[in-house]
Amino acid sequence: MRTVVLREPGQFEMRERDRPEPADDEVLVAVRDVGICGSDVHYYEHGRIGDYVVEDPLVLGHESAGDVVAVGENVETLVPGARVTLEPGVPCRQCRHCKRGEYHLCTDVEFMATPPHDGAFAEYVAWPADFVYELPEAVSLREGALCEPLSVGIHACRRGDVGVGDTVLVTGAGPIGMLAMEAARAAGATDVLVSDVVGSKLDRALDRGADRVIDVTETDLDSAVDEYTDGVGADVVVEASGAEPSIESTLDAVRRGGTVVLVGLADEAEVPLDVLEIIDNELDVHGSFRYANTYDAAVDLLADGTVDVEGIVDFTDPLEEIDAAFRRSMEPDTVKGMISID
Numbered sequence: 001m002r003t004v005v006l007r008e009p010g011q012f013e014m015r016e017r018d019r020p021e022p023a024d025d026e027v028l029v030a031v032r033d034v035g036i037c038g039s040d041v042h043y044y045e046h047g048r049i050g051d052y053v054v055e056d057p058l059v060l061g062h063e064s065a066g067d068v069v070a071v072g073e074n075v076e077t078l079v080p081g082a083r084v085t086l087e088p089g090v091p092c093r094q095c096r097h098c099k100r101g102e103y104h105l106c107t108d109v110e111f112m113a114t115p116p117h118d119g120a121f122a123e124y125v126a127w128p129a130d131f132v133y134e135l136p137e138a139v140s141l142r143e144g145a146l147c148e149p150l151s152v153g154i155h156a157c158r159r160g161d162v163g164v165g166d167t168v169l170v171t172g173a174g175p176i177g178m179l180a181m182e183a184a185r186a187a188g189a190t191d192v193l194v195s196d197v198v199g200s201k202l203d204r205a206l207d208r209g210a211d212r213v214i215d216v217t218e219t220d221l222d223s224a225v226d227e228y229t230d231g232v233g234a235d236v237v238v239e240a241s242g243a244e245p246s247i248e249s250t251l252d253a254v255r256r257g258g259t260v261v262l263v264g265l266a267d268e269a270e271v272p273l274d275v276l277e278i279i280d281n282e283l284d285v286h287g288s289f290r291y292a293n294t295y296d297a298a299v300d301l302l303a304d305g306t307v308d309v310e311g312i313v314d315f316t317d318p319l320e321e322i323d324a325a326f327r328r329s330m331e332p333d334t335v336k337g338m339i340s341i342d
């Protein structure tokens, strides 16, 4: 089967590998659509993310969907021909976190495209059936693949306890911010504000239903939020840029008693946050890491038409043109690129 491996930073190589055999509890999926995530691009550019270093050729891609072509002998939930999306993190299922249902915190999780685990830029992937979700007719495979970043948005909104009537500020209009905005709306937020430093992304957010967009290169975030909320502040801020100034500004933009959800990963682990501001305003500040138990919800929201994920996609290129696709993904205007596999 065809795969693309990252050999070293900036160098993909098309390789033939043996088609995997599904184990008893696995299904074999012919991969059709794979999203390009910022983390894939980071590995492509730098060969590492923090302590995760690409030491051996690695298959990237963890936002995937395709067709089941074979099932292991214990699999009763899926049959060949099913159209599916793959949840990319498989935990140990045994540890305290797994047993509490917070399996995304399992320290033994094997996550696609995180060294040393291969991802989905390949013709076939064998994957545990309990982390494979069937897509109804109404949900395309492209949408199925984007259940992954949508899940990040759903989990962030759950962490922020976004509720009916809330005003939510999302900082960063990349794919995660855009889909956090969708998830916030689905959770009942009636006002969603979005900030970024790239005008075209804010235009896109506006087209996709943002009530107010804030270009922080021109407008002070705190003042804009104050103006919109009559000086109260946002009920929930979802920080989805990872930019240090944006992370710092969340504490000023949220209302007293409100909630800040930190999703964006800063380049530096240490970002100064005013502890007195957190205490005095009784803020809830939550980290949000990947997701757990979100895929069923993501598929349902797509099937109902409650959220739109296709609208964030700028282009789809074939697997053979992955190098050009990654370069295009690095352009500041791009929100989401995808790879299709025939």
Ligand SMILES: NC(=O)C1=CN([C@@H]2O[C@H](COP(=O)(O)OP(=O)(O)OC[C@H]3O[C@@H](n4cnc5c(N)ncnc54)[C@H](O)[C@@H]3O)[C@@H](O)[C@H]2O)C=CC1
Residues within 6 Å of the ligand: 037, 038, 152, 171, 172, 173, 174, 175, 176, 177, 195, 196, 197, 198, 201, 216, 240, 241, 242, 243, 245, 246, 262, 263, 264, 265, 266, 288, 289, 290, 291, 335
């Ligand atoms: N915690 C988690 O589980 C996950 C975290 N992430 C992180 O979330 C962040 C967002 O992911 P993507 O949307 O894929 O990244 P992205 O890089 O595509 O989007 C970030 C956006 O923030 C904007 N931005 C830069 N400076 C800003 C500022 N000062 N104020 C407002 N916006 C600003 C950029 O122009 C860009 O549009 C990244 O840091 C990523 O590493 C991504 C996936 C999962």
Ligand SMILES: CC(=O)[C@H](N)C(=O)O
Residues within 6 Å of the ligand: 037, 038, 039, 111, 114, 290
């Ligand atoms: C941080 C990322 O972008 C990636 N999706 C991951 O969950 O590792």
